[in-house]
Amino acid sequence: MLSCTQNSxxxxxSKPTCLKTIFLSTNTIGFAQKCAGNACWGxxxxxxxxxxxxxxxxxGSWGLHLEYELPKMIVQRANEDRWLATDRAxxxxxxxxPLNDPSAAGTRVRLLYDFxxxxxxxxxxxxxxxxxxxxxxxxxxxxxxxxxxQRVLSxxxx
Numbered sequence: 123m124l125s126c127t128q129n130s131x132x133x134x135x136s137k138p139t140c141l142k143t144i145f146l147s148t149n150t151i152g153f154a155q156k157c158a159g160n161a162c163w164g165x166x167x168x169x170x171x172x173x174x175x176x177x178x179x180x181x182g183s184w185g186l187h188l189e190y191e192l193p194k195m196i197v198q199r200a201n202e203d204r205w206l207a208t209d210r211a212x213x214x215x216x217x218x219x220p221l222n223d224p225s226a227a228g229t230r231v232r233l234l235y236d237f238x239x240x241x242x243x244x245x246x247x248x249x250x251x252x253x254x255x256x257x258x259x260x261x262x263x264x265x266x267x268x269x270x271x272q273r274v275l276s277x278x279x280x
Contacts, residue, residue: 147171152199156209163237165212169197174221180212180235180242190251192231196224206279211236213275218248234274245271 148168155164163182169175176192195218204213212235219228231246244250245266252265266274 151176151197152203152214154203154205154212156205158209165203165214165235167197167199167214167216178214178233182237186237186240192250193218193248195219195221196228198228200230206234206275207236207238210238211278232271234271234278236278243271243274
């Protein structure tokens, strides 16, 4: 939306002032929350239509607020989220597809967040927000392998 006004004061130049307003549209792809005692925790996965951003937010009523931006891709849930270990941990299975090819098979992204320990585990060939290995600069050297990710899942939910 574009809005312009004309200033009619004789002391100022009479040039129009225009302001451009952009309304952001958000699509929530996933949301879940658990509560026990006086605490609540959960996640929200939002995709922004205008900027093509996708943001995973992990929250806890004790002050936890983490935001992770995913690549500018079409992000879909491959299946429903799962709560593990008596709702202590959250497992997400996502699929990321290129923006210009929504019919592509996409890349699998599996996330596990342990709310009790404050740890996130990721299994994906995409770099996402993970840091590169300090000596060689190769990001994938320090990533969990598929087998290591499965071991973490088995340890949390035997």
